[in-house]
Amino acid sequence: MNVSTASEKTKKRAERMLTQYLPNALYKRTSPVCIESWKVGGEPVSFETAKNAQYKPIQVGAAWGAPWDTWWFHITGTVPDFWNEEETQPELVVDLGVNGSGPGFQAEALVYDADGTVIKAIEPYNGSVRLPHPGGSFEWYIEAAANPDIASRAKTAGTPLGDEGVQDGPELYELRRLEMGQLDLEVWNLIQELTVLSGLCDEIDKDRTRYAQILSAIDEALNLINIDDPGLTVHSARAILAKQLAKPAVEGHTVYAVGHAHIDSAWLWPLRETRRKVARTFSNVVNLTDQDRELVFAASSAQQYQWLKEDHPQLFKEVQRKAADGQFIPVGGMWVESDANLPGGESLARQFLQGTQFFRRHFDNMAPIAWLPDSFGYSASFPQIARLSGIQYFLTQKISWNDTNVFPHHSFLWQGLDGTQIFTHFPPSDTYNACVSPYEVALSEKQYSEKGKGTSSLMLFGWGDGGGGPTREMMAAARLQHNLEGSPKLTVTNPMEFFEQASKEMSCPPVWRGELYLELHRGTGTSHAQTKQGNRRCEALLHEAELWATYASVLTGKEYPLSTFDDIWHKVLLYQFHDILPGSAISWVYAEVERSQAEIMEKLETMIKESLQALVGTGTKSLIANAAPLHQRHTPAGAIVQSTETETWGSAKRKGDHVVLENDNVSYEIDTEGHIVSAYDKNNKRENIDPAMPGNVLQLFEDAPTNWDAWDIDSTYEGMEQPAAIVDGIDIGADQVTVSGTIGRSKYAQHVRLDNDTNMLHIHTHINWNESNHLLKQAFPTNIYATEATCEVQFGHLTRPVVKNTSWDEAKFESASQRWVHIADGDFGVSIANRSTYAYDFRQIKLSNDRPGTQIRASLLRSPHYPDPRQDLGEHDFDIAFGVGSTIPDAIRAGYRINLPARAMEGEHEIEPLLTVDNPNVILESLKMSQDGSNAVIARFYESSGGTSRTHLDINFSYNDIKEVGILEEVCEAVQPVIRTMEASHLELELHPFQIVTLRFER
Template sequence: MHDDRSLVEARLTRVLDERIRPAVYPERLPLDVTVWHAPGEPVPVAEGLAAGTGPIGVGDRWGAPWGTSWFKVTGAVPQAWAGRIVEALLDLGFDEYMPGFQCEGLVYLPDGAPVKGLSPRNQWVRIGAPVTGGEQVVLHIEAASNPVVFGPRPFVPTLLGDRGTAGSEPQYRLGRMDLAVFDLMVWELVHDLEVLGELMRELPVDSARRWDILRAVERALDAVDLQDVNSTAIAAREQLIEVLASPAHPAAHHISAVGHAHIDSAWLWPLRETVRKVARTASNMTALLEDEPDFVFTMSQAQQLAWIKEHRPEVYARVKKAVSEGRFVPTGGMWVESDTNMPGSEAMARQFVHGKRFFIEEFGIDNEEVWLPDTFGFAAGLPQIIRAAGAKWLLTQKMSWSRTNTFPHHTFLWEGIDGSRVFTHFPPVDTYNCSMHGREIAHAAANFKEKGAARRSLAPTGWGDGGGGTTREMVAKAARLRSLEGSATVRWEAPTEFFAKAEAEYPNPPVWVGELYLELHRATLTSQAQTKQGNRRSEHLLREAELWAATAAVRAGFPYPHQQLDRVWKTVLLHQFHDILPGSSIAWVHREARQTYAAVAAELGGIIEAAQNALAGDGGTVLVFNAAPHTRHGVAAGGAAPAAAAGRKPVMAPRTSGGYVLDNGLLRVEIDGRGLVVSAYDIQARREALPPGAAAGLLQLHQDLPNMWDAWDVDSFYRNTGSDLTTSDRITASEGGTYVSVRVVRTFGDSTATQVFTLAAGAKRLDIDTEVDWHETEKFLKMAFPLDIHAERYASETQFGHFFRPTHTNTSWEAAKFEACNHRFVHLEEPGWGVAVVNDSTYGHDVTRTVRAEDKGTTTTVRVSLLRAPRFPDPETDQGVHRFRHALLPGATIGDAVREGYAVNLPERRVPGGAAVAPLVTVDDDAVVLSALKLADDGSGDVVVRLYESRGGRARALLTPGFDYEDAYATDLLERPLDTPVAVTAEGIQLSLRPFELVTLRLKRA
């Protein structure tokens, strides 16, 4: 029996490959092809269609990197083919094993109407079904010669990632350009045999069902005349009817297939190419929907649909029609499939605001599901944001990529920092590019961890990454798997249908509390530092622009820039896509990102300046504007006033052993002759922050060559080697009226680091400004803060609160978190005394603990990640000058960490003017943080206030509006009223908040 099985399987493989598949197109003839190579960036469709073309032949090279070529394909259908199905087979030079990562095309008719996209697994265009004979064929192909940046491992540095360095060498050879007869019966036979053969291989060797299939396949192959497949295909299919008709077991696992084309909004191609990728894929999918009545396709990322609307309105019209029919399903409700670790509180909220609003306004769809199949882990603050946006379900596949621990569930409730829960599903098929292969279907069923309690999972089906989507072959396979004995059942369903059914069948799923940490791609918290800095700076500038523009609109009649802010927000949200903000895209993407962030900063700076000038009025008094949520230096949060005295003037004295002592009455800091901080003494608490013999602000350099994904990964073994940068070139000190500082310059390798340690009057924090002129390769730069503190956990800021991680490595789960994400602060605490490290632009960090042999004390070390130097996909990653700001806060409470984290990111602004500016709203409890203050998006003039409890405790606070208002009510993130009652009193609005609770209030102005 074993020999029979092996022989039949081998026979099936060869006959399919060498006889049956080639017979799908039994007759062919070549088409005539000419070409025009666009000289620069892509041109409008009309220009491409009208361009004069020159000769090109099959086998000729074409396509400089990132170029566009317009092929014109012509021919005539032979009269002898009348009554048959005819297709054009158009091969631009594809490698079928790399869908999504190479050249692509969009086919147009002469009138500019799009037909469908061309990609490695989708090379056909239907001419007629049937044809009458004599039809003239004229097709135009807009072909993108995107170079293959992503090749077989190991990944090697390449200059192809930017047009300026990619050169002009043609990338492809033109393949077949044929007109061909399509034999539908043979095509159906191919899929009968593929589905049965794949199922047979997945069934147990001793399974009776396996042997039933094997014998049926054997009979079918016997029925095929290998010299005349086309005339014997019907007879072969008849031998398979019985085994294909045998239904699935009633308890079989059920797979909800949804057509999908995961398209990275930028990655190994620039943003402008994604604009074309989504048009090609949408053209393909709308065409497939017309041909396949059971098929359902879903597309996330409102930005991508907005691109189609703007750049390809004729494609968008087809999309809207398919959406209205319920076949093309916008999903996810976010502007892009963003990273969720690094975006700040408001940015994460606005991903849903702008995404959901687009889907509502364009399609009348209010998404309840969040669709993030490829995001690199999920922050603990996300469930509350999802709920506040009016959604309740989450899908991701990426957690299956974890390398150390296997996540214990596929369907579960995910609980965030405030207690909000989201019904979450991880597709057990373990891919967002399912192709309906029998191996994938069997894996989904066997892998599903909820067996016995639930039996439903989802399979995103279609080629992705670079797009392409579902193919007719996948649809054909799914039809045969609808109910097939030995297999899971498969039906096309929209995500909402899947989630509703999955939730109903599994009313009490297990609960996972806290972050969903991906045990992979940890270096994305550090790579491309300037992209991350641009994001952080943009987020805080947007906060300021909204705050001051709203205040000026209410106080001074300033025209609130609704459309301008809307556009800038969408730009910032786009760049939070999970391969842009994480730093894992080609050089072109990050070069453009730096330019974009500079333009955003200039534009928002203009809004802020105009609004503040409108508020300040005329006068000679210097007003200090404070956009941070807490009162500082006598300046009310959200208001402006003349600067107050800063506190006792700090002093500086030389140390007897070299270096300096800085003292402002609150902190005494010692910097030794190496330029390292060796003491940070909390004068009031009489407590030293640093362990004996340790140094803070210490730069440490590690070798950094991960096993696989250069820009994405840092592997734990990087810690095995490293060096402390303790040698200084020069140390200088300076004093100002309100500060003292020490400047230290160090050179190492081909790089230079300059650190300035500053102690300001009235500030219980040591500021550390670091400038690095970075020219290392495959290195990792960290800055260490060893602390004399015994803590089993530490707080790391996330969206709308903070999250605790252990400092120990008791289990593999803790050990795997050797690099993690924070926003503005990390905080460690013993009862009654703590320390915080705050930053203005870094995210990656690690925390470790040791016990000192000398005094048995515990040293807990916080290290912030500054720079990396991977060579793929951008060989020049992070080369150049970078500036960072950090601060060490001895004696800090969690409230201090929150306050100073905001302060370091929102510096005060000084504007000449007249009278002080009162805040638009005030809150009488510092635990309650104002996250956003703005005018309502609908242009009504209502004031919207978003706030949250920031310390992880209960809070009762009074919010007092500084303007006349008629009413106040709670809303969701989209500023839609909720049923939640709001306690409005004569004094203001009484708030009672749970730990980390997020509240949005809308105040109707009188």
């Protein structure tokens, strides 16, 4: 027999021992418990309700749990008093009938004692709970959630299981096991040791002595085990393996392992289930840290702690106690692990403000690490926002999912738009759900890109996505690999220890400038358009409501509704979670989120009206209130003036069967299809449309990605264009053209008007979307020769390639932007502003004269099947403004105008702006009262041009002191001063490119 055949045989023997003989010997003895059950038959109930319910006897083997239902099991028993042998431990052993999908994606449960105190969760691979000492009795309740397994379905196949509410239908699970077991700790330990050593063999070169030694030891140990009763022989087998486990690692790479549980705040389960997942996972962690003092566990998302505090105050106190002990580390500072492309700038700032405020109120030891392991790409604004929020480090691993290019670094300085740098780490094991397997530990060293500069990498271990967290088996694997020849060193630690070491040991880390674009999941800029639109509207209304409420507080003494704003922000921030706003959750989530967004909008409208009423008094004068940070409709930024001017639109004139919409600056010609066949800038005397390639064309494509339906647009979509729209009618009004038609199976109507004050042609599209696996784009080919497109991101803008020279350019075939995009050749440009559309593509096209032109396409709608088979079906409205002769400042203005239109109202008084800047490049993004409830006014500005900008700032209210602060509204190390000269009501500021500035006016 040759060496490799012999080694394969040894590994197969070990595998059979690990999967068959040893698991069967894990419990020396078992004993039944008395079980009763109560089916809730609806939404989850409190422990008190469950305790007082009518239970019926149930046997192991019975079916339980229709989709999303909850069953409670009441169990009583007495641990046999002779189960007191050494190296044994009595446990409750539970198998709810789970399949191979893993923890978090199917049935799971939480165990309570008879007083309602949470003990621990029951999950796949973690189905045991320590029982009282032998002779002791117990009475426990188990809250079992019959969550359906949606994850194991093909990521392209529809399922109704994600629909809202508990579903009728057959039970999904069988109560496979629920009994007492006497755990044989020797057998359990042997399983861990054999698992690590046989796993390590796969990571060591076969020609190494170490490899042969381990195999030989495994063989020898296996020879000693009596498969009829392994418990009798494991001790001697362990002694053989112990010699191999005692050999120390060589100096080199160190893996810093941190216990973790990624809990998606909603995904293949509704929000209410996440609340229970948090309780289950955190109870597992508290339970395991009680038993294992070496475990250190990090968890982000203030929202999840808040849920725990509301639902299980006692368990929350336990978490606080573990945090004080240093075993439980709150991280991240954000309200949730949000998407990082789609939320607006102020939203990302509030993720940190609200999140950190919560952590500070309840914990002393939040780790200042921005923690977004799973979001779908990261805006170039993020480093500055994070550093201004007191964050020192950034962690993700998602860019390892790229479908085209391998990201070149694992530890590096990420440099944002404005030049702010943040030390960043991508765990080279490419996961946030490690099990501490020898494979993952080896991968941490093998893939680590900065080997010449550093020796440290991070590993996050614990069941995650649907929660679960670290297990005792993972901790055993970590201990066995702490200092083991053939493996990098491994230490379980606080993530701050890793970041401090990793940033210190690299004297000159590599630098990556700009966004961390994820070359995957490009459909998440489009999926679930209604929720995205709701997000944008909530953001705009929050801006307006906070601004006028601040005015009302400063000028009239009206109470600022801080706690109402906090409640609203908490919801808006939650809905920006990285599987909600991107559109990748089940339909239940969107039904709930969209109802809530509608309520928020209504509430904010009321708040805005109340503040404005307090400001302008009762009267009949026609007033215009402009909450936008830029002048519009003859109203200065932040002012309320008397005006009768309403929106005015350019006139529509017939030209043959076409229509011309025209004002003093521009003229657009619309054909009988509603397409733009001419876009003429009178000032520049320039035509921007090739008549053979009209603009505002709806295009329908087959959109059936090979995987990840709601997430992905595959680049092949472009070859699958469907027949063009068929127009059934055109109606020409005094200042508007209306075209209606059909595209695919969807009816639509477009209203096209020209804003008299600007160059912008407003196109409103209403569509009844009725497609399956299709993508709808709105195309604007132009005769601009642009090599790159400028896209707004939070607090600034960046460029995306139009010309695709490299694989990195090629991979960016669809990208997310905020309120506007812009292309130009020389000084002349075209912009598109939107009211809710986030995703675009930019292509070079060939014009009739053979010259290169540029096409911008907005992605309006998709219709994937998974996880929501009816995603986006039904009625939608989109607003886009297209303008020729537009500069980037014009595009910025257009973005604000379409999102924050001036508001007409009646009242008595005009109101002057509280703050006025004289340089339009400096934009007041947010005005609010301070988060600490004091009387201070907080104003946040940013430099919008990408250059250095000086401005005067006039202050039209009295204050005692002014401070330059960070996003947390306090003095912060990362703040770079901007005030050059200061008088009471007048400052001179100098901002560096894209600098975010927060001023705090103490009053």
